[in-house]
Amino acid sequence: MNGYISSLPGTDFSPEGPRRLCLLGSTGSIGRSALAVVADHPEEFTVVALTGGRNVALLAEQAAAFRPSVLAVLGPDEARALAASLPSGYAPEILYGPEGFVAAATLAEVDVVLSAIVGAAGLAPTLAAVEAGKIVALANKESLVLAGDLIRRACARSGAVILPVDSEHNALFQSLAGHKGQYVDHLVLTASGGPFRTWPTEELAGVSAAQALKHPNWSMGAKISIDSATLMNKGLEVIEACHLYGLPQEKVKVLVHPQSIVHSLAAYRDGSFLAQLGQPDMRIAIAYCLCYPKRLPLNLEPLDLAALATLTFEHPRTDAFPCLALARQAQAGGQGYCVVLNAANEVAVDRFLRGQAAFADIARAVDWALDAYPGDPAPDLASILQLDQATRLQVADYLSGAS
Ligand code: NAD
Numbered sequence: 001m002n003g004y005i006s007s008l009p010g011t012d013f014s015p016e017g018p019r020r021l022c023l024l025g026s027t028g029s030i031g032r033s034a035l036a037v038v039a040d041h042p043e044e045f046t047v048v049a050l051t052g053g054r055n056v057a058l059l060a061e062q063a064a065a066f067r068p069s070v071l072a073v074l075g076p077d078e079a080r081a082l083a084a085s086l087p088s089g090y091a092p093e094i095l096y097g098p099e100g101f102v103a104a105a106t107l108a109e110v111d112v113v114l115s116a117i118v119g120a121a122g123l124a125p126t127l128a129a130v131e132a133g134k135i136v137a138l139a140n141k142e143s144l145v146l147a148g149d150l151i152r153r154a155c156a157r158s159g160a161v162i163l164p165v166d167s168e169h170n171a172l173f174q175s176l177a178g179h180k181g182q183y184v185d186h187l188v189l190t191a192s193g194g195p196f197r198t199w200p201t202e203e204l205a206g207v208s209a210a211q212a213l214k215h216p217n218w219s220m221g222a223k224i225s226i227d228s229a230t231l232m233n234k235g236l237e238v239i240e241a242c243h244l245y246g247l248p249q250e251k252v253k254v255l256v257h258p259q260s261i262v263h264s265l266a267a268y269r270d271g272s273f274l275a276q277l278g279q280p281d282m283r284i285a286i287a288y289c290l291c292y293p294k295r296l297p298l299n300l301e302p303l304d305l306a307a308l309a310t311l312t313f314e315h316p317r318t319d320a321f322p323c324l325a326l327a328r329q330a331q332a333g334g335q336g337y338c339v340v341l342n343a344a345n346e347v348a349v350d351r352f353l354r355g356q357a358a359f360a361d362i363a364r365a366v367d368w369a370l371d372a373y374p375g376d377p378a379p380d381l382a383s384i385l386q387l388d389q390a391t392r393l394q395v396a397d398y399l400s401g402a403s
């Protein structure tokens with residue numbers, strides 16, 4: 001284990017005054033949970049920038065409540081609509097498009113950037129925040145899947161720090177803290193198994209988006225909920241863990257744990273397993289990253305282990321859920337394959353959510369795209385984004401029956 005992706009802040013890390021935040025994707029599931037933490041602890045935070053996609057009404061509501069000086073949205077139409085929905089006497093700078101998100105993520109007056117845009121759209125602002133040396137609270141796992149090598153190198157250059165918001169990686173971050181990487185034998189990512197964990201394989205092909213969106217334990221955005229149902233989410237998380245903790249994928253194991261209480265485990269060479277447990281509520285990981293190394297009281301339902309009584313673990317059904325193995329295959333292939341894996345998955349999940357593709361088409365499309373990829377290197381941001389776009393077009397054609 002080569003250590004963390006970046007130098008962690010020392011134990012004396014304690015910026016003066018409130019943390020100055022840019023929340024990328026504030027209208028999403030993670031973004032809303034982050035603002036709930038901020039609202040409960042106004043003395044700890046100043047909200048400098050918020051960004052959203054199409055949900056202008058919610059962004060306007062959040063802006064009116066938290067009064068950031070900078071807002072960013074998808075395009076000029078959303079920017080105009082947003083300006084028209086703000087309270088009188090409050091006139092923040094309104095940016096838009098990819099450049100707008102990058103500008104918000106690199107503002108000089110921001111200390112901590114929460115990266116919570118969904119999908120590949122989160123990469124450019126995340127990389128920009130890293131290059132600007134920010135503390136990056138990273139929810140957007142797709143950034144590391146697409147460009148883990150670039151991000152790691154940028155961290156080393158700029159001194160940026162990545163604190164993992166993804167609950168499993170946050171659990172590992174907590175379980176690894178204070179221990180030497182050389183003593184780690186392997187990591188165990190836990191997975192809920194999703195809504196179809198126990199379903200017969202032959203019934204999976206015909207499941208609907210509504211069924212797949214019903215996650216048993218976590219309340220999340222649509223895309224990650226589908227990724228959880230296919231186990232692609234765990235595949236993306238294996239790649240994410242390899243980049244964060246500098247381990248080969250053989251050292252990153254997956255166990256299904258349907259109760260979602262043990263959020264992941266670090267196994268040491270003396271046979272010790274250290275884990276982090278907690279309610280399945282993203283506010284724990286979000287608050288820990290936004291206010292690190294402070295721990296904030298969060299007023300969650302106390303975790304009653306005696307009432308839960310049983311915590312169970314089982315191996316994932318890799319035959320019924322091929323996406324996990326496809327992600328491992330992509331990781332073994334290298335960066336370009338990971339870009340293709342992610343792009344194909346995003347297109348297929350989008351189609352599935354619109355009712356234009358079957359559940360089984362998601363794994364089928366990803367498998368097809370990985371097979372079709374000639375393996376060209378994707379060494380920089382421009383070539384990664386180009387490969388991402390090209391794969392999206394090919395997979396859209398494939399799913400439309402044109403290939
Ligand atoms: P979500 O769909 O609820 O929210 C996504 C946010 O991104 C919204 O603010 C949306 O407006 C914005 N957005 C969407 N497309 C955009 C674009 N093209 N450009 C700019 N902004 C855009 O998603 P979420 O569930 O909050 O997940 C966000 C990220 O966090 C994902 O990468 C996900 O994998 C990761 N994550 C989420 C959870 C969870 O519990 N929800 C847990 C772990 C990791």
Ligand code: MG
Nearest residue numbers: 166167168237
């Ligand atoms: Mg996770």
